[in-house]
Amino acid sequence: MGRNILIRKLILASVITSFILSGYAFSFINVFKLGTSANYESVITVFIRTLLISGINIWTFLRFTGHSEKKNQVLRLVVGFLLCIGLFMLTEPLAHRFYSHEKIPWQLSSAIPSILLQSLMQFPIISSIHEIVILEHEKTKARIENSLLKQSQLESANQLLRQQIHPHFLFNALSMMKSLYKKDVHAGEAYLTHLVSFMRASLTDSQHQVARLKDEVKLCEDYIIMQKIRFDNALHCQVSIPEAVQQSGAVPGFSLQSLIENAIKHNEATEYAPLRITVEYHDGWLTIENNLQLKPQLDTPSRKGLKNLIERYQLLSGDPVPMHQENGLFTVQIKVLPYEDYHHRR
Template sequence: MNNSNVKRAVYSESPFGTALDNFSFHNLMMVTMPDQIPVKSLIRLNWMVSIMASIVIFAFLITLTEDFSKAINSGFQAFLFFTLASFINLLLLRIFQKQRGVSESSANRKFYALSYSASLTIGILTRIIYPAFTGMPIEVERFDDLEDYLPSLLSVFTLNTLILILQNLVIIQQKKIKSEIENLQLKAAASETNNLLLRQQIHPHFLFNSLNAIKSLYKIDPRQGEDYLVHLANFLRVTISNQGTSTALIKNELDFCLDYLAMQKIRFGIALNYSIQIDEQIIRTRYIPYFSLQPLVENVIKHNDLTEDSPIEIRIQEVEGYLCISNNFQPRKYKEPSTGHGLSNLSERYRLLVGEDIHIERDDSLFLVRIKILER
């Protein structure tokens, strides 16, 4: 799932933006249930549609019949119908949005059945029962055949369809705006990652330790010092490269992490041990967010005591579609200064990429972080 694969959204200043540009009539009539329905926007839409419909019907009848009483009566009935039908539809949207276990096709059928049944009931109530409470006169039509009912039924269903289309337009536009915001957040997170890489590259403490280690190693064992220098060069090369993507192959992330671990292994010796248990097919074909593995390993070394008597054991393994990074928990009494942005940044990127968070488990003896393995 590369950054280029994230769907782009286009924002427009018009009330419905370009919602119709990429959606057919069939799409508009589908029940659209995002994680959060824009309730406030839909409430404003419902009132606006109800008021406008009553005004239009009043103006049309007063022009056509010049009967003010009939026009005001019909306009108020239209206001009641549109208000009740639109808010009933909003209530149904809220109810079906909470029923995550229902399949989409089943939800659509139930939603439409309830929506049009409710609109028919509301149409009958506003047509017949409403005058009984208001005392306003109404012409009661006699229907001798089933076909006589069709115009009224068609009117009710047409008006309810119009309400559904307008509500879905608002929901679609809200989703487009939300998608654009998420794209911008993803870009910001990627920029923050580059900043983290840059800080790692020029981090005085890291470079100071690395140069001191090289100096000491060349005095004791030039061959080991050369190995350390090769790993450092590979590590710095990756930190200054511009990947231009939000994800990377596990193989690339693992190679980068292993260069870092190799340097730390030379530095700490038997006080640091690590193991990799990931299927080769997964390593070469699956993805994780760019620059996500090495910071997790670095956190282990930064926040735990490493001694020959109590070595740190780092395990990197794949378990049921997740990459698990675990270690025996030996917290330092003195902790190195930390920004605390590493895990939070990775967590935010995962929420934007796959809609779920990273998983952290900790007890007195074990610390484990699980991150979801991604497909292209």
């Protein structure tokens, strides 16, 4: 399919080049007043020759494909130029018959300089135009392949994140639910209700690379309530995002939830020193901020979740994920993407 498209492009370029060179020939004859009788004959000859030389170029392109690109290019140019000379030698007697009004017989020996000169003038122009068309086609093909590879990488990253979240989260959630049922049946039932809601939302449209911000916020609300049941007054989490932004915006799936989970995982939370997490919207960005109360027994955070999120944004939109740590606060910012531009991607 790709080669057929390239051949059509080469044919179109050949026709356009034929008209342009014919126009130049017509203008040249008129400017230098070489006579009117030869005008139409010369224009037609240039047009036909250009088409034939273009055909030779396309044939050499199809013929020489089994070597390296550089060798193929050299073979195309050498063989194409030799065939071009042969073409002029075959057509020159006819051109002489059209142009010449004198009874001078055509001789190959006297026509060789003219044949070489015309070949050196026309062939480089046509072959250069064809090489430009081929180069542009290869660039377009490479861009498409890179886009498909980027898409595949993004899908793999998306699936990898989900695979990381579900087993880890389910293990902790089930352990917590077992503990709650021993202490407080009502709390256990409430936890189970939000766990079911969370899992249902997380499995919905799992193939999409982004989630509508409203759905992501709902997912976070279920997650936050579950954590509030677990930590009670030791955890304070506030999400402030305008409704209009929630409807029109999108973020990579699980991005908000993973950032909130990351804050809870790496920080201590007690009633005397509660963990405070805020999610706010400002000028197209979500700011997720928490007070730093790092757990002393925890090893240096690997921040795999943050690295994963950075890579997903890089593949998806190219936007950065700024992170700051100062004045006892840790802050992460993520770009709100337009939902209509991204929700169809899988």
